[in-house]
Amino acid sequence: xxxxxxxxxxxxxxxxxxxxxxxxxxxxxxxxxxxxxxxxxxxxxxxxxxxxxxxxxxxxxxxxxxxxxxxxxxxxxxxxxxxxxxxxxxxxxxxxxxxxxxxxxxxxxxxx
Amino acid sequence: xxxxxxxxxxxxxxxxxxxxxxxxxxxxxxxxxxxxxxxxxxxxxxxxxxxxxxxxxxxxxxxxxxxxxxxxxxxxxxxxxxxxxxxxxxxxxxxxxxxxxxxxxxxxxxxxx
Numbered sequence: 001x002x003x004x005x006x007x008x009x010x011x012x013x014x015x016x017x018x019x020x021x022x023x024x025x026x027x028x029x030x031x032x033x034x035x036x037x038x039x040x041x042x043x044x045x046x047x048x049x050x051x052x053x054x055x056x057x058x059x060x061x062x063x064x065x066x067x068x069x070x071x072x073x074x075x076x077x078x079x080x081x082x083x084x085x086x087x088x089x090x091x092x093x094x095x096x097x098x099x100x101x102x103x104x105x106x107x108x109x110x111x112x
Numbered sequence: 113x114x115x116x117x118x119x120x121x122x123x124x125x126x127x128x129x130x131x132x133x134x135x136x137x138x139x140x141x142x143x144x145x146x147x148x149x150x151x152x153x154x155x156x157x158x159x160x161x162x163x164x165x166x167x168x169x170x171x172x173x174x175x176x177x178x179x180x181x182x183x184x185x186x187x188x189x190x191x192x193x194x195x196x197x198x199x200x201x202x203x204x205x206x207x208x209x210x211x212x213x214x215x216x217x218x219x220x221x222x223x224x225x
């Protein structure tokens with residue numbers, strides 16, 4: 001069966017510090033991978049998606065970046081965090097775009 | 113961009129009652145999905161309805177889709193306290209995002225014993 005992992009679960013970082021969030025998927029190959037951010041009481045905002053290794057599409061201009069060094073690994077990074085980067089970050093995958101997505105448990109990021 | 117918009121934003125009912133949530137969207141879709149999110153957790157897929165379907169059932173869930181009105185509804189019958197969660201609709205239509213889904217802001221459902 002397929003599983004998706006995210007870590008860390010929670011993170012408190014000072015403004016200006018770097019960020020690295022990791023997402024890995026098990027039990028499937030060549031998945032589409034997605035990073036979403038969810039602000040408090042809001043819906044999900046798509047940040048990045050990837051259809052293959054090294055292929056990253058960005059949805060919104062920001063100080064975040066994403067990388068996919070391996071087929072089932074998706075990393076969200078920042079060189080310098082802003083207060084506005086606080087939120088709940090969710091990684092998801094699917095096998096066939098536009099259909100059911102499977103979400104990780106999320107990372108709660110607080111930037112102080 | 114967020115295409116789906118859920119209504120109401122918040123809903124409070126008692127156990128045993130039915131809960132109805134609505135979703136409206138703007139452009140043509142291939143399918144529409146509903147997800148559930150418990151507080152502080154990831155989203156869990158509930159049901160997918162295709163554009164050529166009008167109604168779909170899954171256990172206590174009933175989803176309708178009206179493509180002429182660009183709207184969908186999620187009905188949870190005989191609600192339980194464990195149904196307390198946020199519910200999101202998601203559509204697959206957005207040419208800028210390729211495969212990605214567009215989620216609404218969600219309806220927060222509270223079911224009290």
